[in-house]
Amino acid sequence: MKQIYSKILMMVLVVLLASTSFITQPKNIHAAELELDAESAILVDAETGKVLFAKNPDMALPPASMTKMMTEYLVLEAIENGEITWETTTQISDYAYSISANPNFSGIGLTQDKSYSVKELYEAMAIFSDNGTTITLAELIAGSEGEFVKLMNQKGEELGLPDFEFVNSTGLDNETLGDNHPEGTDPNGTNLLSARSLALLAYNLIKDFPHALDISSRIEDDFEGYTVENLNWMLPHEASYLKQFYYEGMDGLKTGYTGLAGYTFTGTAERDGNRLISVVMRTDSKAARFEQTARLLDYGFGQFEDKELFAKGFQLEKQETLPVAKGKEDTVEISINEAFTVPIKSGEEELYKVEYTVNKDKLNKDGELVAPVKKGDKIGTATLVYTGENDNGYIFNSKNQTVDLVADQTVEKANWFMLTLGAIGDFFSGIFTSIVDTVKGWFS
Template sequence: MKDKVRPVRLKTVIAASMAVWMVMLSLGSAVVMANGYEGRPSTENTLGLQVKAAILIDADSGQVLYEVNSEEPLPAASMTKLMTEYIVLEEISNERLSWDEVITTSAEAASTPPDGSSVFLAQGDQHTVLDLYRAMAVGSANDATIALASKISGSEQGFVTKMNEVSKQLDLKTAIFTSATGLSETTVISAADMAKLAQIILREHPEFLEYSKLQEYKFRERDKTAIVNINWMLGTNVNQKGLKHLAYEGVDGMKTGFIDAAGYNFTGTVKRGEQRFISVVMDTSSKSARFNETAKMYDYGFATFEKKTVLAPKSVVETVKTVKIKKGKKKSLPVVTDKDITFMVKKGVEPKIEVVSSEVKPDTELVAPIPVGTVVGTVTYKYTDDESKQELTRTVNLITTEDGQKAGWFRLMFRAIGDFFAGLFNGIVNLF
């Protein structure tokens, strides 16, 4: 009897185990077992990302496409250098610094601990801003970062003050900078704010990608080997024997980071066709894991979303077809939107938008002559994602489609007389 019962029990156990396994998969069991650096628990999410925090946004609009715990401030590690890189680019664009300017290495930069990424600067060494910037962008060199920070603000601490000032200007609400390099675990920022900073860099300084996409860079002519880009996910690494398994088509930036308190972090960007995404993953378990988890988000983004123009440029707004002008041959001018409105939407979904507000300039500013193409107001549209209920708004300008020529004095005089008597007549009618 026992021999007969045993197989039945075994089948029952196997069936039950399979059922549990299937349920775990349907619930995203990977997130239950997911671990960050040194076994720290990951944050539960539907993609099974093994991260403490993550976000994926559209680079053009900033539209959030996926997020996990994206508002919690966490140690940024060397992703902090994105702010340093941004400030250097700002200094150059404002002509307070130039790429070929030579920087003499300060004692502070030379004393940077060599246990992290470094180009081993010695006090008094001289290198151009461009050389130091490339070392920072490609190899995340901490001493090169301090050298640039010292040049701009006199010391790293002075530069940290500047970093926090710029952070407020950019409205990075969670960012607290205590170092230029990110070696300090008290430097924190949320995934959402890091993605926002990355978006600002790409929008205001697209030349940034010229440096972040370099596969390698030889800092000194006498150096035996070149600095290899720490971003192993670069699309061009598909031809690199040891890195091609991590290469992802279209990746051309931006910054990795690691300290014990942060785990392995990565802020990345990828472009395919007209779509460019920005991503952030924080506290993954290994150097490769940060790229693997990022790839999951990119796969999701490209498979799920497409750009769709929901309002063409030069569209007529039903609620504001014309604007009144003063002292013109015509009393009003037709207006249209100046540009298109595009959202990232789920593939196969037809988005619906609605006008939520419009604003026209005051009469005192709408006085003829008014050239064609003059901005005379704005209109704001709202799109609501049916699935996530995320509400997105876009504001576009209203522009004139005709010249508003100034009327002659004779026309203006008779118009004034007509307006006077019309007002007088209406006043009399209102008495009764």
Template structure:
């Protein structure tokens, strides 16, 4: 009997183990495949990124190459400072602020909790705009960020109002700013809008990279240690032993962020050759995980896509070679595209790209003299992804290829007489 019982017990154990294994197969991926900060579940996606939300775009065109839950707004933590950084750059560009302006630190900026990222400003300290900007861009210093905001708008609340005004004007529909630093979980934005803001910064203010690429910065001579850039993925970090595992060739920006409600976030950008990508990952599980997940996006991007130019700049579009004008020496002027039409397409594929729309200004809106390179219309091309079936439209301007001079009064008079008799003849023909 003992000999019979033992095999029965073994079979029971095997059966139970198989049952558990089957349960893990069925339910396991949902619980262990991907988790974010504080064991929050990540959003299922084809790249197996452990994120709640993410997006990858090509910087020049803004074309979306990958996204998961990208339209949903979440707390963005210190990625909020991208807007603060943008506004300061705008102030400098418009000469309302200068890099060399000296700012005296206020009590309001000094009032920063010890747990926050900061450079420990004291009331009465004097620092230039540039010094404070570096502390914000490199070390995500909340006190430096507050001081810059106060300098621009007079108070933190006034600057928050300015942030929301800029967000509206820039078309960041999901953005709600309640602080200049992102410390509050009520400051939210979608990954798609964060990427859009990052792209605007890159295109409008390339000088941003003068700051985002700094590996470290000694804020005061008496400081024991420099501020270390919180973007561990900087390509230059390949020479830093502690950060080398995260260094990614071509990465030169942009902004990290963390609060408990947001998890570990990162807005990054990378450029190799003539291709630049912008990425956002939100709610990863750890400080380092945000860089690991971002690297997956960049590996996917460079391994999967290539540029496909449909038309080079200054191309003539068939059937749109000229546009009619009034009062010119000639009745028409030649037109061309103002820039190239380029899509990111899957490598090794023959993409389906077609002209889907065209629009020209009416003749009575184009009165000579007209300068060369004057916008007179648009053309739109569409690329349809063969795998997803998702259409992507790209619109460029049509511009005059040469100057259109105004005709003299005598020529205009003869033309008017000719038009009169031509119209009269046509009216007579229409009577019969």
């Protein structure tokens, strides 16, 4: 009987243990297991720009309303530069009104012969993806949408976006705009950006104008007497059918849809001080773009952890010093001026190393620094190199992260007397070497 009870007890314990393991097991998606239906996708660490996952990241595709992130950037920049303020008002042009009144386009419905503030227009654009307000802001800043498109492409170059072409401010296809397509652009053209370019645009928008997230994270807004909900379903909406998409830490950034682009989304979320940026392009439905984003973010938060791999002041073994000419000291110690901290997978610490590149312009023909050398002088750069496989590099189209390599102390220039003695010593040393070489020649 005791044996029967013991077996039953063991079975109960096994079942309980298995159940507990199932319940508490965190989501732990490996890159090899991360399959996305999106045609193109990317996941980026917002602090370092490290690319954590990429699928066809350099394929230029229609971004739809994710285009508006560039419009947002230029509006916020104009406010920062004092060209406009949040309280600046403007009226709606015939073109912007016609787009707003068209039920085929995303919009709230604007009123002509009424003044709207920049704040009202921006919030409608960022929260509800309104196209009419976007065009109105473009016209306010540049005089016309055609001139604004020029600013968009100029800023794209300035930000270093690798794959992009802007033809309008909204993300609509020019063909749908008819005669209203921006002057100087292809009547049949469409905006084109890669997932990498969109992630870099989002990276700069968040870095330069963090206030953008205060607006993009708002669940709803009042406009023209109506309450409109944010199109980002991953925010904590009250509607029961949207709660399944809620993602902890989500606070932006921009949805998009056209028939050509499919359903797209640039998302960003922060957990425990770590912020990630994701982009998915050409998914099949509204729900799919958020489901794909959740998988990306789960992978990033679950698999990576910020690690300080090499602290500030780190020195490479056997490369701790550089020779100094004409100084009171013959050498100077060098080290990295800031730590290398990056998101890495557990157990991969040993796959990273540091390499030095000394600025040749700092050295004489003998490979020496020339005194005086001041503490903190930049001597070159130190590069963090990943020696493992399948490294996606950084959002800046670079494979590696660099910091400055600096002098650790000051080496003053030697006085004229010591320099003279040194020169004399070098002179006689040269003569002695010449004599030795001559004598060797007699007996060779």
